[in-house]
Amino acid sequence: AARGDRVLRRLCAVLAPVLAADPEATTCTRCGSWARLSARLCCGLGLRVSPALALHVVRELGRHGVLRTQGRALQLAEPRPLYRRCAPGALRVSPEDLELLEDLAKERLERRKRRQKARDRGRAAKRQRAGD
Numbered sequence: 001a002a003r004g005d006r007v008l009r010r011l012c013a014v015l016a017p018v019l020a021a022d023p024e025a026t027t028c029t030r031c032g033s034w035a036r037l038s039a040r041l042c043c044g045l046g047l048r049v050s051p052a053l054a055l056h057v058v059r060e061l062g063r064h065g066v067l068r069t070q071g072r073a074l075q076l077a078e079p080r081p082l083y084r085r086c087a088p089g090a091l092r093v094s095p096e097d098l099e100l101l102e103d104l105a106k107e108r109l110e111r112r113k114r115r116q117k118a119r120d121r122g123r124a125a126k127r128q129r130a131g132d
Contacts, residue, residue, distance in 0.1 A: 019066070031055065
């Protein structure tokens with residue numbers, strides 16, 4: 001997991017200035033549109049990513065302050081110095097690292113889905129108890 005986090009951080013460091021320079025970035029307001037934009041930009045830089053990994057990248061960008069959240073809306077914030085140092089260029093991610101990132105994103109997405117299902121089951125049980 002630590003290696004995956006390092007690779008993800010490196011990917012975000014390269015992607016942040018590219019996102020800031022993209023004119024479409026000013027129109028994106030939701031996580032899904034940011035994920036589609038980041039997937040398109042990664043593809044333009046020579047790296048094909050899955051939608052799950054693109055969402056994971058967006059969450060990581062938000063965690064590092066590149067994207068600012070206000071409720072469900074996401075906006076591009078001023079990139080931090082970490083991201084200014086990294087010049088945009090071809091992404092240097094090995095196939096093994098990409099597979100690691102894809103597996104990590106898939107695992108985290110599955111955990112999120114399990115938590116959501118557990119919450120939904122709890123709500124349904126509560127409604128059923130309240131109805132009895």
